[in-house]
Amino acid sequence: MAVHAFRKLRDFLNSQVIGQPELTEHLLIAILADGHLLVEGPPGLAKTRAINALAKGIEANFHRIQFTPDLLPADLTGTDIYRPETGDFKFQPGPLFHNLILADEINRAPAKVQSALLEAMAERQITVGKKTYALPPLFTVMATQNPIEQEGTYPLPEAQLDRFLLHLVLDYPDAATERRILQLTRNESIRGESDMPEPLSQKAIFAARQATMSLHIEPAVENYIVQLVIATRQPAAYDETLASWIEYGVSPRASIALERCARARAWLLGRDFVTPDDVTAVAYNVLRHRLILSYQAEADGVSANQVLDKILNLVPAP
Template sequence: MSMSPFTALNQLNDYLSKVIIGQEHLLERLLIALLADGHLLVEGAPGLAKTKAIKDLARGLEAEFQRIQFTPDLLPADITGTEIYRPEDGSFRFQQGPVFNNLVLADEINRAPAKVQSALLEAMAEQQVSVGGTTHKLPSLFMVMATQNPIEQEGTYPLPEAQLDRFLMHVRISYPSMASEKAILQLARGEALHHDIQPPAHIAQETIFAARRAVLELHMDPAVEDYIVQLIDATRRPGAYREELGNWLDYGASPRGTIALDRCARAHAWLNGKDFVSPDNVQAIAHDVLRHRIIPSYEAEAEGVTTDHIIDQLLARVAVS
């Protein structure tokens, strides 16, 4: 008898918690992105298990994983694939690029030029690739986790704000605690001795699709919908909520932000075993959903006001119905 999607995802979460230590926030966001059918932008220093997290996620699923290291000399065809000439019959055959996998890690996405970034972001948005006048569909289960290194910014190509909006969430991660670091040390020693922790089962893609349907069908009261819409409106008309906020924000979130808040709040509630979405779920994911969708003013930057602080102020001032 096959297990329910909720049981399967909880087993996957338990497995990931054992192999990725001290990054609970990242693991939860990975699962939320998987359930909400979106893509993740993760920012953190090197060595914080970003690559390991998505690799181990792929191990727990019936899914193909591919890592792409972004570099300044990368070409769009290196990601999407290209037409290969076949001399035996004088024809061209499309050779798929690494983007044709279920889970794709775009490592240090800001190291590659704009054309390469656009090729990946187009694939993310359209779930297809067009080469030589032919459109090639990407897999039904398709998720990109892109990473950015907050240090060594010299020679990088920052993602434009309009392209950042394509990501469901922008997650920032930091160093683990001392207790977690000790556990990491013991885990790494065990893995070196080939004492790997194996996933309990490989979750079928159909189970993920069933979980996504359950997330979309989760009950959300109209008052919570109104709260989501008001939060987005507050990013566009911040002066109406607090005069200082009006000076801090140049641009607010697009309708993609509204949809992302809804889907991520639903996934957060579902993962936590709830059968309805509450304002608490919206507040729990608000920073990761809105962080890359609002543009602070020059005045805010001069005063050292961060996007996270602005979101804190918005959450404090938008009333729950």
């Protein structure tokens, strides 16, 4: 059964990445919902390890790109190479032609590089010169940001942030989890590489995506998704304080992402229908990066999570 195979993959990821169940779950949700992740957290929280383990668990190739200020668009897309023996140019594909991409410290690259990645994420293609090249059907970008050190960084534009299906915020593990990490690094056999499941085929992933889209969703749940989105655009209709916190609401991509991620979560839990709990469970990671807070909210120290807390309290669930 496809759900069972995905659960085995989730268990394998959790055995390889200690103390980050939200990250491993949302990696699978992103694969099922055909989207990209932005992961924000301090260094050393196994972000690279997680997507590398995911690449081992499915029939896909993985490439890590370290974003730096001197990176060029051609370093991502590839370029035309002149062949003296034939007298013509031949396209040499870049790292974006892999299935799983880790864009490490994405905000350290300048705007031209980010725009090249934006085309790949949004259009599933890259353009070099006058030619356009399609990317693999299975294509997922996991980008990371370090919230601690901001010197020499280029903030991601809102248009690019909107392309990310999910925005996860990771924190340091607790004491018990830290001990398990020590045990894992001390004894490599604890990793359980022998328990690695049979790699999922890309055909199985595409079939699972179709299965998630066939799940039943009640009109009331659809309306709940819409009302959550509308509350970010028309906050004055719900609460004056909320209206003072939001400068711009979320785009229609947020509605699509909420439904797709809720469907993926319901499918992973073995249900053939979507509940309001599925929507609220993914709402923070779907909406957090799409909200543009007002100057008043920033001055008051109000975070996007606090805004979403208020929205979820004000919008009644069916």
